Amino acid sequence: MLDVKTAFDELETRCPQLGGPVPFDYCRKVAEGLPCSRALICWELHFPVGQYLRRILTEEEWKKAFETPSLSRLERILSAADRFRDQGGG
Amino acid sequence: MARKTILPEDQIPRQWYNITPDLPHGLQPPLHPGTLQPPGPDDLAPIFPMPLIEQEVSQERWIDIPEPVLDVYRIWRPTPLVRAVSFEKFLDAPVKIYYKNEGYSPPGSHKPNTAVAQAYFNKEFGIKRLCTETGAGQWGSALAFACSFFDLECKVFMVRISYDQKPYRRLMMMTWGATCVASPTDTTDAGRKILETNPDSPGSLGLAISEAVETAVTSKDIPTRYCLGSVLNHVLLHQTVVGQEAKKQMEMVGDYPDVVIGCAGGGSNFAGLSFPFAQDKINGKEVQIIAAEPTSCPTMTRGPFAYDLGDVAGMTPLLAMFTLGHDFVPPPIHAGGLRYHGMAPLISQLIRDGIIEPRAYHNLETFEAGLDWAKTEGYISAPETNHALAAVIEVAKEAKEEGKEKTILVNWSGHGLLDLAAYEDYLAGKLTDFALPEEEIKRALKAIEGLPKPQ
Numbered sequence: 001m002l003d004v005k006t007a008f009d010e011l012e013t014r015c016p017q018l019g020g021p022v023p024f025d026y027c028r029k030v031a032e033g034l035p036c037s038r039a040l041i042c043w044e045l046h047f048p049v050g051q052y053l054r055r056i057l058t059e060e061e062w063k064k065a066f067e068t069p070s071l072s073r074l075e076r077i078l079s080a081a082d083r084f085r086d087q088g089g090g
Numbered sequence: 091m092a093r094k095t096i097l098p099e100d101q102i103p104r105q106w107y108n109i110t111p112d113l114p115h116g117l118q119p120p121l122h123p124g125t126l127q128p129p130g131p132d133d134l135a136p137i138f139p140m141p142l143i144e145q146e147v148s149q150e151r152w153i154d155i156p157e158p159v160l161d162v163y164r165i166w167r168p169t170p171l172v173r174a175v176s177f178e179k180f181l182d183a184p185v186k187i188y189y190k191n192e193g194y195s196p197p198g199s200h201k202p203n204t205a206v207a208q209a210y211f212n213k214e215f216g217i218k219r220l221c222t223e224t225g226a227g228q229w230g231s232a233l234a235f236a237c238s239f240f241d242l243e244c245k246v247f248m249v250r251i252s253y254d255q256k257p258y259r260r261l262m263m264m265t266w267g268a269t270c271v272a273s274p275t276d277t278t279d280a281g282r283k284i285l286e287t288n289p290d291s292p293g294s295l296g297l298a299i300s301e302a303v304e305t306a307v308t309s310k311d312i313p314t315r316y317c318l319g320s321v322l323n324h325v326l327l328h329q330t331v332v333g334q335e336a337k338k339q340m341e342m343v344g345d346y347p348d349v350v351i352g353c354a355g356g357g358s359n360f361a362g363l364s365f366p367f368a369q370d371k372i373n374g375k376e377v378q379i380i381a382a383e384p385t386s387c388p389t390m391t392r393g394p395f396a397y398d399l400g401d402v403a404g405m406t407p408l409l410a411m412f413t414l415g416h417d418f419v420p421p422p423i424h425a426g427g428l429r430y431h432g433m434a435p436l437i438s439q440l441i442r443d444g445i446i447e448p449r450a451y452h453n454l455e456t457f458e459a460g461l462d463w464a465k466t467e468g469y470i471s472a473p474e475t476n477h478a479l480a481a482v483i484e485v486a487k488e489a490k491e492e493g494k495e496k497t498i499l500v501n502w503s504g505h506g507l508l509d510l511a512a513y514e515d516y517l518a519g520k521l522t523d524f525a526l527p528e529e530e531i532k533r534a535l536k537a538i539e540g541l542p543k544p545q
Binding site: 017071 | 120121122123124129133134136137225226227228249251252255256279280292294295296299300303304306307308316318320321322355356384385386452453473474509511512515520521
C-alpha cells in the first residue's frame with residue numbers, strides 16, 4: 001500500500017543550494033516541516049509536484065510554504081542578527 | 091598554436107572594479123526585513139567588519155587591493171587564460187573559445203578571490219574568528235584556506251546532509267585548520283531548537299546561516315564576524331580580478347570576446363568574469379553576456395514563477411509537460427519584485443537593464459557538456475561549471491547555424507574532483523531530466539486520487 005504522504009520521498013534531485021543530491025523527502029519538510037519554497041520549481045520536471053503538494057498540505061501550509069515571500073540571503077542574515085542581538089548577544 | 095596565455099605576476103590587477111556607479115539605472119537597495127528601510131552600518135556592524143560594509147555600499151569605481159591580499163593571490167593568480175583548441179575542434183563550429191581557469195586555486199575554485207580579501211579585512215579590523223555556513227563545502231574550504239594565511243580561527247557550519255555526503259570538503263577545511271561542524275549543532279539556540287524537535291534533522295542552508303550569524307553576533311570572548319561567499323556586493327567586487335585579468339590576456343592574444351559566459355548560482359564567479367566586460371557594454375561596446383543556470387533552479391530565467399508561461403528562456407513547452415490536463419494550475423507565487431530571488435542584486439539589476447542575458451540548461455545536457463569537455467580539454471568540471479559549458483555549446487551551435495564567427499570567453503569556475511559521485515550517477519544513468527516513469531506517476535497519483543484536500 002502506497003503511503004500517500006511519502007509516495008515520492010525516495011526520488012532524488014540535485015539541490016542547487018547545497019550542491020548535492022537530496023531526496024524529495026528532504027525538500028518536502030526542510031522548512032520547519034514544510035516544503036522548501038523552491039520545491040515546485042526543482043521537482044516539476046520529475047512529477048506533478050504542485051498537484052501532489054496541494055493534496056497533502058493544508059491551505060495554510062501551502063500559503064506559508066509558497067505564497068509567503070521567503071527572505072533573501074541578506075534579509076535572512078539581518079533578521080538572524082536582530083533576533084540574536086535582541087536575545088542579549090553582543 | 092599556443093594554448094595558454096600567462097599574465098606575468100607583476101600584471102596582476104591592483105584594484106577591484108565596482109560596477110555600482112556604472113549601473114545605467116542605479117541599484118535598488120535591499121531592505122531590512124524588520125524596519126523595511128535600507129540597512130545602515132548599525133545593522134551590519136555586528137555581522138561584518140566596517141571595511142567590508144564600506145565596500146558593500148561604495149560608489150567608488152575602483153577599490154585598491156591591499157598588498158597582503160595580493161601576496162596570497164600570487165600563490166595562484168594570475169590564472170591562465172586557455173584557448174580550448176580541442177573543444178573547438180570537437181564542436182566543429184566557427185568559434186574561438188577561451189576559458190579562464192579558476193580551478194587553478196588551491197581549493198579548486200574561484201571562491202578564494204573573496205575569501206582571502208574578507209579574511210584580510212576582518213583581521214585588520216581586529217577580528218579573531220570567522221564564521222560561515224556552507225552547502226557543498228566549496229565556500230567553507232575557500233574560507234578555511236584564507237583564514238590560515240591571516241591567523242584567524244574559522245568555524246564552518248556545514249548542512250548536515252552535505253556534511254555526511256561530502257567528507258572530503260570537510261577534511262580540506264580541517265587540513266587548513268578550520269573547525270567544521272554539522273548543522274544543526276547544540277552550540278547555538280537556533281540549532282538546539284531544531285534538535286529538540288528533530289534530533290536527526292538533516293539541516294538546511296537557512297538554519298546553517300542562522301547558526302553562523304548567531305555565533306558571530308553573540309560571541310563576546312572572541313571577536314567574531316560572519317562571512318558570505320556569494321550574493322553581496324563586496325563579494326562580487328572581489329571576484330572582478332578574474333575579468334580584469336581576462337581582459338589583459340585577451341589583449342595579449344589580440345582578441346576580444348563576442349560572448350562572455352559564466353554559470354550563476356549566487357552570482358559571484360559570473361560577476362567576476364563578466365563585470366569588467368559589462369562595463370565595456372555599458373559604455374557602448376558590443377558584447378553578449380550570458381549567465382547560465384539550471385532549469386531545476388531557474389532563478390533568473392523564471393524566478394519563482396514556477397508556472398509563468400512565455401518566459402525569456404523559451405521553456406514553455408517543458409512547463410506544459412506535467413500539467414497532465416488536470417484542473418489544478420497553481421497561481422504565480424510571488425510578485426515581480428521577487429523574480430530574481432536568490433540572485434545577487436547587482437546581477438538582477440543588470441538583467442533588468444538588458445546588459446546580461448540569462449539562459450537555463452537541463453541537468454543532463456550539462457553533464458554531457460562536462461564529459462565532452464573532460465574528453466577534449468582534460469579537466470573535470472564542477473557540476474555548476476558544466477552549466478557554463480552547456481551555454482558554450484549552445485552559442486557554438488547558434489554560430490554554426492548563423493554562419494557567423496564568434497569568440498567566446500567562459501569562466502571555468504572550478505574543478506569537479508570532489509563531485510565525482512555526481513558523475514558516477516550520470517555515468518550509471520541514474521540522472522535523468524524526467525526521473526519518474528509515467529506509470530509510476532500514474533500509480534502514485536492514483537493513490538491520492540479522491541482524497542479530500544486538507545482544510
